[in-house]
Amino acid sequence: MRRRVKKHLPNAITCANLFSGCIGIVFTFQDQLIYAAYAIFLAAIFDFFDGFASRVLQSFSGIGKDLDSLADMVSFGVLPSAIMYELLLQAPQINHVSEYLNFIAFLIPVFSALRLAKFNTDTRQAESFIGLPTPANAILIASIPLILGQYSSMSRYILNPYGLSLFIIIMCTLLVAEIPLMSLKFKNRDFNKNFYRYLLLLFSAILILFFKFVAVPVVIFIYITLSLIQFKITNDKVPG
Secondary structure (H helix, E strand, O other): OOHHHHHHHHHHHHHHHHHHHHHHHHHHHHHOOOHHHHHHHHHHHHHHHHHHHHHHOOOOOOOHHHHHHHHHHHHHHHHHHHHHHHHHHHHOOOOHHHHHHHHHHHHHHHHHHHHHHHHHHOOOOEEEEOOOOOOHHHHHHHHHHHHHHOHHHHHHHHHHHHHHHHHHHHHHHHOOOOOOEEEOOOOOOOOOOHHHHHHHHHHHHHHHHHHHHHHHHHHHHHHHHHHHHHHHHHOOOOOO
């Protein structure tokens, strides 16, 4: 019995990630974007703990990696694209343009699929990432309705169809870009080896404590910046 639990627990957590993503999509259809955003955060928590459980329990099933990607595709690909589509609908509509422009939101799952497929077959990403991870992209998108709920006055700046479209293009580019980014998995407690991870956690905790959801885009920017600094200083390059 214990062996069965040990074997299936990581996959069960992955399924909870997928379940959260499906619920979030329903919330989006009901125009409850705040709850949909929370569903992304919940899915991200499950996504972290399925890998953590696999490492702690030393339980790596044959379907685990593929199941994880399928769950991520829904929670961090389809769900954020649905949120962005609803945000584009809430933005001022441009005659004869918005009816087609709004569908740009669905580039997110397309590039998320490319990112996940690349990750599953790319041996260079065993210790770090190449391109923005789909959970980071989804969390950034999830922060938008939460920021609007926190500061409604910002809607005039955020809900701009051209701005949102440009944002989508940039994020899709980052998903598949040949940019080395650090993994947040701690394999040991060595301070020097994990210096940039600890620094990111420190900045994140302070910013979120004081600025709440507005801090999320800043945290993602800091994550990318620290990763580039780390790889620059250590002279690491994207493997060929």
